[in-house]
Amino acid sequence: MDALGEFVRVYQTTIGVIGINALLALSVWITLYAGQLTLGNAAFMAIGAYGAALLGMRLGVPFPLGLVLGAGLSATLALPLGLAVFRLRGVYLAIATIGFGEVVRVLLLTLPFTGKALGLNGIPPLTELWHIYLSLVVVAYVLWRVQGSTVGRAWAAIREDEIAAASQGIAIRRYKLAAFVAGAALAAWAGGLSAHLNFSIEPGDFGFTRAVQILVYAVVGGTPSVAGPILGATLLTALPEILRPLREYRDIFAGLILMGVIIYLPRGLVTLAELRKTRRLQEIGAADVA
Amino acid sequence: MLLECDGISKRFGGVHAVAEVDLAVAPGQVFGLIGPNGAGKTTLVNLISGHLRIDAGAIRFAGADVTRLAPHALTARGIARTFQGVRLFKGLTVLENVLVGRHARMRSDVLRRLWPRGAPDRRDRESAGLLLERLGLKRPQALAGELAYGDQRRLEIARALASEPRLLILDEPAAGMNPAESARLRELMRALVAEGLTIVLIEHDVRLVMGTCERVAVLNFGRKIAEGTPVEIQASPIVREAYLGSEDAA
Numbered sequence: 001m002d003a004l005g006e007f008v009r010v011y012q013t014t015i016g017v018i019g020i021n022a023l024l025a026l027s028v029w030i031t032l033y034a035g036q037l038t039l040g041n042a043a044f045m046a047i048g049a050y051g052a053a054l055l056g057m058r059l060g061v062p063f064p065l066g067l068v069l070g071a072g073l074s075a076t077l078a079l080p081l082g083l084a085v086f087r088l089r090g091v092y093l094a095i096a097t098i099g100f101g102e103v104v105r106v107l108l109l110t111l112p113f114t115g116k117a118l119g120l121n122g123i124p125p126l127t128e129l130w131h132i133y134l135s136l137v138v139v140a141y142v143l144w145r146v147q148g149s150t151v152g153r154a155w156a157a158i159r160e161d162e163i164a165a166a167s168q169g170i171a172i173r174r175y176k177l178a179a180f181v182a183g184a185a186l187a188a189w190a191g192g193l194s195a196h197l198n199f200s201i202e203p204g205d206f207g208f209t210r211a212v213q214i215l216v217y218a219v220v221g222g223t224p225s226v227a228g229p230i231l232g233a234t235l236l237t238a239l240p241e242i243l244r245p246l247r248e249y250r251d252i253f254a255g256l257i258l259m260g261v262i263i264y265l266p267r268g269l270v271t272l273a274e275l276r277k278t279r280r281l282q283e284i285g286a287a288d289v290a
Numbered sequence: 291m292l293l294e295c296d297g298i299s300k301r302f303g304g305v306h307a308v309a310e311v312d313l314a315v316a317p318g319q320v321f322g323l324i325g326p327n328g329a330g331k332t333t334l335v336n337l338i339s340g341h342l343r344i345d346a347g348a349i350r351f352a353g354a355d356v357t358r359l360a361p362h363a364l365t366a367r368g369i370a371r372t373f374q375g376v377r378l379f380k381g382l383t384v385l386e387n388v389l390v391g392r393h394a395r396m397r398s399d400v401l402r403r404l405w406p407r408g409a410p411d412r413r414d415r416e417s418a419g420l421l422l423e424r425l426g427l428k429r430p431q432a433l434a435g436e437l438a439y440g441d442q443r444r445l446e447i448a449r450a451l452a453s454e455p456r457l458l459i460l461d462e463p464a465a466g467m468n469p470a471e472s473a474r475l476r477e478l479m480r481a482l483v484a485e486g487l488t489i490v491l492i493e494h495d496v497r498l499v500m501g502t503c504e505r506v507a508v509l510n511f512g513r514k515i516a517e518g519t520p521v522e523i524q525a526s527p528i529v530r531e532a533y534l535g536s537e538d539a540a
Contacts, residue, residue, distance in 0.1 A: 145400075145404055149398070149403045150393060150399050151400045153389055154390070159381075160378075160379035161379055161380075164377040165379075166361035167361050168362075168365060168391050168453065169393045169453055171360070
């Protein structure tokens with residue numbers, strides 16, 4: 001027990017960041033599950049982070065309420081944005097959401113109350129590890145249950161074949177929008193938690209790199225199940241710590257591992273278990289190679 | 291009339307894919323739609339099912355104007371369809387495909403599902419299972435993409451039936467089926483019509499059309515060139531020239 005306590009104490013920040021990254025990975029997983037590639041989640045994270053921090057520091061709003069309001073603000077902004085961008089598909093949709101991310105970043109650099117390039121400092125460190133991990137457990141459970149519901153099936157159907165999905169009575173636009181708004185709220189929730197964990201935030205934390213990182217967690221972990229994004233975020237966040245003995249070469253190795261996973265497990269780490277079965281089926285010629 | 295198309299038209303650039311077509315499908319009928327390749331049959335279906343926007347004309351279904359409705363709204367009103375070439379959700383299981391087909395008849399169960407032991411869709415799963423049985427599909431947990439082609443076609447019909455439609459539009463359902471499967475399809479259509487379903491059948495297989503349809507309309511170059519009973523259509527010189535003639539050449 002002591003050893004565990006010591007481990008948690010030493011790696012407290014990393015453990016917290018892993019949980020937050022897992023929440024972020026799940027936020028983009030929701031839209032990926034519905035077959036939509038969006039890269040706006042870093043911006044929604046920023047809205048939650050700045051929202052929660054500013055409400056707490058300037059207006060004395062209690063921490064939990066700040067988190068809720070940040071997520072609510074993010075969802076409210078996602079709604080009209082989603083209505084506009086879901087005219088687009090695939091890479092065009094991704095680019096449009098990147099554009100939104102840039103708009104948010106520049107606004108954070110120019111608005112009078114966001115601290116411009118310096119960002120916000122001295123954010124009270126109110127986030128406890130159990131806040132993060134309770135959120136993660138609740139979110140993972142809810143998403144897991146949603147997968148088997150009418151909504152989860154509708155998302156999967158849209159991902160598989162949008163035209164056929166419309167013919168089954170699924171209001172495509174509405175379901176895409178719901179996924180987008182839910183993802184935005186979740187990313188903002190994670191952002192609020194991270195602001196009060198790190199005690200300072202700046203616009204650069206929420207740029208394009210961040211958006212891609214979030215996507216990579218989800219894709220490397222695997223999008224077929226809820227476990228994928230959590231696994232991906234955990235491994236990729238812990239990897240720099242694990243590779244610390246390699247010193248200056250560690251980023252190279254982290255990159256190589258990433259490439260290896262994407263090449264050999266294109267559907268993500270969670271499919272590792274399936275792989276053996278598929279191999280066997282392929283050997284007896286029973287599986288579709290595609 | 292269950293379905294009435296009144297002078298509906300669709301252009302793609304300079305091409306009149308569908309030009310001022312009138313159709314009237316009575317309830318309980320099997321209505322055949324035939325014509326050579328590129329005659330506009332599938333475009334016409336896409337207009338009726340809401341996948342394409344109509345340029346001119348009007349569509350009425352069960353007495354109500356449905357001209358501008360989206361596909362999902364039409365499904366809710368009772369129009370179901372299959373696609374030329376199969377469009378299944380290949381990454382989902384056979385059972386899931388049928389459950390998605392029931393979407394229009396299911397209430398959202400997201401909230402009830404949050405309860406750990408909740409299985410609010412038990413009834414829907416049962417009725418989906420019955421549909422699979424009826425269509426002779428035996429592996430509900432197999433991925434739809436893994437099925438043989440004939441099975442995929444039947445699964446698509448099961449999925450369409452899951453929405454409890456009043457009108458079922460089948461776009462070349464017998465393509466890729468062997469004669470035995472095609473005969474079973476004919477049996478199924480008879481049984482469905484006996485239960486009160488109305489079917490619009492688009493088909494190349496002339497024997498299937500002539501053997502099942504009460505009325506047949508013939509399209510050529512986007513226009514309806516003839517309509518009547520199968521016997522009248524087979525006797526019509528215009529149809530012979532446009533369709534059956536080309537069939538002989540092929």
